[in-house]
Amino acid sequence: MVPTILVLSIVVFVIIQLPPGDWLTSYVAGMRAAGDEVSPERIDILRERYGFDQPMHVKYFKWITGIFRGDFGFSFSWNKPVGELIWSRMGLTLLVSISTLIFTWIVSFAIGLYSATHQYSIGDYLATFIGFIGLATPNFMLALILMYLSFEFFGYSISGLFSYEYANAPWSIAKLIDLLKHLWIPIIVSGTAGTAGLIRILRANLLDELGKPYVVTAKTKGVSNLKILFKYPVRIALIPFISTVGWTFASLISGSVITAIVLNLPTAGPMLLQALKTQDMYLAGSFIFFLSILTVIGTLVSDILLAIVDPRIRYK
Amino acid sequence: MKMRKSLILVMVLSLLIGLTGSGQASWYGLEGMYSDSAVLFSTPEEYEEETGNQVGNYNEAPILKEMVENGEIDTIKERLPKEPAVFLPAESIGNYGGTIKRTWAGPSDHWGLRKLIGERFVTGGPDGLIYPNVAKSWEIIDEGKAYIFHLREGMKWSDGAPVTADDAMFWWEINTDTDLEGPPHSTFRVGGETAKWEKLDDYSFKITFAEPNATFLEFLASEGRARLLAPKHYLKQYYPRYNSEEEVKKLVEEAGYDSWQQLFDFKFQWPDKNPDRPVITAWYSTNDPSSTYFELKRNPYYWKVDTEGNQLPYIDEMVHEIVTDPEMVVMRAISGEIDFQGRGFVFSDYPLLMENRDKGGYEVMALDTPDGGTTIYLNTTLQDDEVKRELFDNDKFRKALSLAVNREEINDMYSFGQGVVRQSAFPQASPFYDNEWAKAYAKFNIDQANKMLDELGLEKGEDGIREMSDSRDLTINLLDSDGMNVPVLELVKGYWDQIGVELLINTPERSLFETRLENGNYEALVWHFDSRDRPDIMAKGWSPDGNNRWAAPWGPQYSIWLQTDGEQGIEPPAGVKRMNEILKELPEVTDFEKRKELMAEVSKFHREQLYLIGLSGPVPAVFVYDENLGNVTEFPRGVFSRDVGLSFPQQIYYKNQ
Numbered sequence: 025m026v027p028t029i030l031v032l033s034i035v036v037f038v039i040i041q042l043p044p045g046d047w048l049t050s051y052v053a054g055m056r057a058a059g060d061e062v063s064p065e066r067i068d069i070l071r072e073r074y075g076f077d078q079p080m081h082v083k084y085f086k087w088i089t090g091i092f093r094g095d096f097g098f099s100f101s102w103n104k105p106v107g108e109l110i111w112s113r114m115g116l117t118l119l120v121s122i123s124t125l126i127f128t129w130i131v132s133f134a135i136g137l138y139s140a141t142h143q144y145s146i147g148d149y150l151a152t153f154i155g156f157i158g159l160a161t162p163n164f165m166l167a168l169i170l171m172y173l174s175f176e177f178f179g180y181s182i183s184g185l186f187s188y189e190y191a192n193a194p195w196s197i198a199k200l201i202d203l204l205k206h207l208w209i210p211i212i213v214s215g216t217a218g219t220a221g222l223i224r225i226l227r228a229n230l231l232d233e234l235g236k237p238y239v240v241t242a243k244t245k246g247v248s249n250l251k252i253l254f255k256y257p258v259r260i261a262l263i264p265f266i267s268t269v270g271w272t273f274a275s276l277i278s279g280s281v282i283t284a285i286v287l288n289l290p291t292a293g294p295m296l297l298q299a300l301k302t303q304d305m306y307l308a309g310s311f312i313f314f315l316s317i318l319t320v321i322g323t324l325v326s327d328i329l330l331a332i333v334d335p336r337i338r339y340k
Numbered sequence: 341m342k343m344r345k346s347l348i349l350v351m352v353l354s355l356l357i358g359l360t361g362s363g364q365a366s367w368y369g370l371e372g373m374y375s376d377s378a379v380l381f382s383t384p385e386e387y388e389e390e391t392g393n394q395v396g397n398y399n400e401a402p403i404l405k406e407m408v409e410n411g412e413i414d415t416i417k418e419r420l421p422k423e424p425a426v427f428l429p430a431e432s433i434g435n436y437g438g439t440i441k442r443t444w445a446g447p448s449d450h451w452g453l454r455k456l457i458g459e460r461f462v463t464g465g466p467d468g469l470i471y472p473n474v475a476k477s478w479e480i481i482d483e484g485k486a487y488i489f490h491l492r493e494g495m496k497w498s499d500g501a502p503v504t505a506d507d508a509m510f511w512w513e514i515n516t517d518t519d520l521e522g523p524p525h526s527t528f529r530v531g532g533e534t535a536k537w538e539k540l541d542d543y544s545f546k547i548t549f550a551e552p553n554a555t556f557l558e559f560l561a562s563e564g565r566a567r568l569l570a571p572k573h574y575l576k577q578y579y580p581r582y583n584s585e586e587e588v589k590k591l592v593e594e595a596g597y598d599s600w601q602q603l604f605d606f607k608f609q610w611p612d613k614n615p616d617r618p619v620i621t622a623w624y625s626t627n628d629p630s631s632t633y634f635e636l637k638r639n640p641y642y643w644k645v646d647t648e649g650n651q652l653p654y655i656d657e658m659v660h661e662i663v664t665d666p667e668m669v670v671m672r673a674i675s676g677e678i679d680f681q682g683r684g685f686v687f688s689d690y691p692l693l694m695e696n697r698d699k700g701g702y703e704v705m706a707l708d709t710p711d712g713g714t715t716i717y718l719n720t721t722l723q724d725d726e727v728k729r730e731l732f733d734n735d736k737f738r739k740a741l742s743l744a745v746n747r748e749e750i751n752d753m754y755s756f757g758q759g760v761v762r763q764s765a766f767p768q769a770s771p772f773y774d775n776e777w778a779k780a781y782a783k784f785n786i787d788q789a790n791k792m793l794d795e796l797g798l799e800k801g802e803d804g805i806r807e808m809s810d811s812r813d814l815t816i817n818l819l820d821s822d823g824m825n826v827p828v829l830e831l832v833k834g835y836w837d838q839i840g841v842e843l844l845i846n847t848p849e850r851s852l853f854e855t856r857l858e859n860g861n862y863e864a865l866v867w868h869f870d871s872r873d874r875p876d877i878m879a880k881g882w883s884p885d886g887n888n889r890w891a892a893p894w895g896p897q898y899s900i901w902l903q904t905d906g907e908q909g910i911e912p913p914a915g916v917k918r919m920n921e922i923l924k925e926l927p928e929v930t931d932f933e934k935r936k937e938l939m940a941e942v943s944k945f946h947r948e949q950l951y952l953i954g955l956s957g958p959v960p961a962v963f964v965y966d967e968n969l970g971n972v973t974e975f976p977r978g979v980f981s982r983d984v985g986l987s988f989p990q991q992i993y994y995k996n997q
Contacts, residue, residue, distance in 0.1 A: 045852070063887065095596065103605055181672055297664055
């Protein structure tokens with residue numbers, strides 16, 4: 025895992041700096057667009073002050089060693105250490121992603137179970153239909169449609185995670201309720217695609233298991249249907265459920281970046297986009313780095329869970 | 341256009357122009373265009389002298405009254421300067437209270453806030469004259485060789501500390517500190533020498549130049565970097581000249597910065613960086629700008645009152661929500677969640693905004709934009725392709741290309757017919773507008789264009805594309821930053837197909853575009869003609885400039901030649917050299933007629949040479965405001981005039997509350 029993260033950090037850092045120019049280029053462009061004069065001397069001073077004149081490996085080394093000391097570099101556009109900017113946003117990103125994961129699990133478990141046990145019923149077709157639509161619709165599109173509907177019928181734009189009254193207030197029950205009022209939208213938006221996939225997996229696995237001889241045997245012995253279902257087939261059908269947590273989590277995080285931009289969530293997404301546009305490299309780099317680490321951790325967690333749930337894995 | 345003329349205001353205004361000694365000659369050349377706007381008086385005394393009325397007893401907002409009663413701040417009399425500026429609102433005296441909701445895109449959008457609340461040291465009035473603002477008054481010595489400014493005694497920073505001449509001297513100190521800011525702005529180096537500053541007393545200081553600085557007041561009125569005041573009492577703790585090095589080092593380390601300059605950069609900058617920095621603006625920030633909602637609250641020490649003595653501003657609070665997606669900004673507006681904003685909209689949003697006005701409860705203004713228009717620049721100093729360079733450098737070739745652009749159609753298709761159909765030229769709102777230039781080679785005429793190209797010996801090949809003298813196809817490789825202009829360029833490609841010139845459109849990402857622009861490494865590019873309302877002072881795209889690599893995209897190697905004293909680049913021809921002479925001469929020209937003459941020469945040169953091939957004139961800019969807001973006025977747009985700041989947002993108020 026550690027080598028993966030190290031390699032990741034190098035890739036992240038190099039890719040961010042691949043575009044021509046640097047933050048100063050976009051800064052000067054912005055000043056010029058506003059009719060302000062930036063003298064060549066001033067540009068040289070800034071270049072030196074913020075270390076743009078150093079070669080890439082020096083910058084990388086400074087950044088990566090800083091991270092171990094808890095110093096993530098400097099955000100040029102905010103004139104601030106990156107550490108001061110990212111924590112609340114990373115926290116909310118994690119909150120949205122984990123809530124979405126839980127939502128995905130609960131919904132797809134319930135629907136998958138239902139469609140497998142009621143195969144080819146109207147309910148199964150309906151669930152499958154909705155699931156496929158969810159799978160086929162890009163997240164941002166769904167977000168736009170939801171936004172359009174809410175504007176058309178309720179006359180306000182749904183976005184953000186907090187109302188203005190609560191955004192800058194300290195945490196309280198009322199703020200939590202306000203958060204929950206907003207949170208369901210990004211959860212649904214970024215959760216539907218994953219839900220659809222999991223429903224199909226659970227349904228297919230369960231159908232496989234339900235026809236197996238041990239189920240038939242149990243039935244003939246008079247064990248109740250529900251008991252059979254939960255005692256054996258569901259447990260086995262759950263294995264791919266858990267083994268896919270890793271990539272579900274990864275796609276949730278990367279998907280949430282785009283959703284967050286469209287829905288204007290105070291998570292990593294919008295600030296990351298802005299940082300990339302202005303080539304605010306340490307800010308963008310730290311965001312991508314942490315998102316990558318989350319993904320790596322997600323994979324690790326899914327491996328551990330799998331080993332717990334399925335004893336067979338441990339022998340392989 | 342809103343036509344709401346108040347007779348009294350017009351009378352007051354004409355009285356003012358007649359009487360005041362401080363008003364300068366034409367600023368934008370907009371005299372009379374905005375006569376229903378507000379009027380600013382330097383002091384209560386001046387207000388009384390000029391109108392015969394008296395400013396009433398000083399009054400303050402209810403939330404400030406409460407703070408006074410709780411003993412949190414001083415009384416209104418102690419907070420205001422001895423002589424506050426007196427402001428006559430555009431429509432009526434307003435009510436206190438309310439919150440203005442806006443959006444911003446984060447630090448890259450800092451001008452959105454600066455233009456809105458920034459205080460100019462002296463200010464342009466909407467009538468085109470220059471008025472006292474932060475400075476109570478000034479004296480001009482020897483036609484601009486020296487300026488003496490008087491500050492307002494008793495004026496305070498937002499933390500209650502007094503504003504004095506020391507703050508101005510401190511501003512100058514940091515702006516000349518080569519360890520910190522580098523050399524000062526070029527306006528302080530008129531005549532080749534850095535200006536000299538001198539403190540006369542606690543509230544006066546003098547700036548002396550080597551040569552007359554003719555446009556210094558105009559420059560100050562345009563804000564930019566020239567605010568002339570910095571809160572010394574707050575900033576000096578971060579500055580090693582005033583604090584011991586260990587102390588500064590400790591502060592730098594605690595805050596997690598690498599050097600004192602980095603920390604100072606942060607502490608100095610407002611409004612988008614340091615919320616704690618004391619300010620003199622009507623609102624000051626109370627939380628971290630990176631919050632989802634960045635809040636600005638009323639400054640209890642603001643130094644302007646209305647004509648009845650009510651301390652401005654009327655609005656209690658401004659809230660900026662970070663919205664990075666432009667479509668979301670429009671969404672916010674149509675659902676009525678934006679109360680006073682022009683940033684973030686483009687003209688193509690206009691129909692959508694108009695359609696949802698009633699639903700969202702807002703009004704939309706379409707404001708004239710002073711701009712030269714979208715322009716194609718051929719690089720006449722192209723390197724490594726002498727055949728093409730010679731062709732681009734031929735004015736006949738450029739004229740033929742210009743004749744083959746159907747501007748009417750472009751305007752109808754992409755600006756809903758609302759744009760101005762003309763050649764790229766100085767904007768109409770500029771005092772240097774030249775109708776002949778605006779019309780030069782702007783009429784669509786394919787036949788004549790073809791004839792001109794035939795005369796240049798460019799014959800069409802079998803594929804219908806003309807061949808250059810070395811029998812290569814005549815192609816023009818054009819850069820369009822981020823593909824912003826592709827729809828229009830596709831039309832142009834179609835027109836130029838008809839004259840046998842192949843247009844290849846490239847859409848590099850913005851920073852790649854900037855880098856190639858800086859290196860002068862392109863055949864052609866499209867950009868607007870950045871000429872603005874005062875092309876003699878700012879945005880001087882009409883001449884190459886040794887101090888500015890980005891000047892004149894039509895001849896980048898000329899700028900490099902001027903910058904390196906002839907060591908690199910290409911030597912400009914005589915006509916272009918003359919442009920640069922005028923550019924250098926202008927700052928010292930005190931006589932406005934002489935200025936006009938010089939700019940007319942520029943105009944003549946460009947309409948004859950046609951280095952700028954205009955595609956579309958400026959389109960109006962969109963501004964959205966809550967229908968319940970009073971005292972909202974139209975304002976001249978453009979960089980030089982500081983945009984929305986000139987509508988004096990301190991006067992807006994909610995009518996029903």
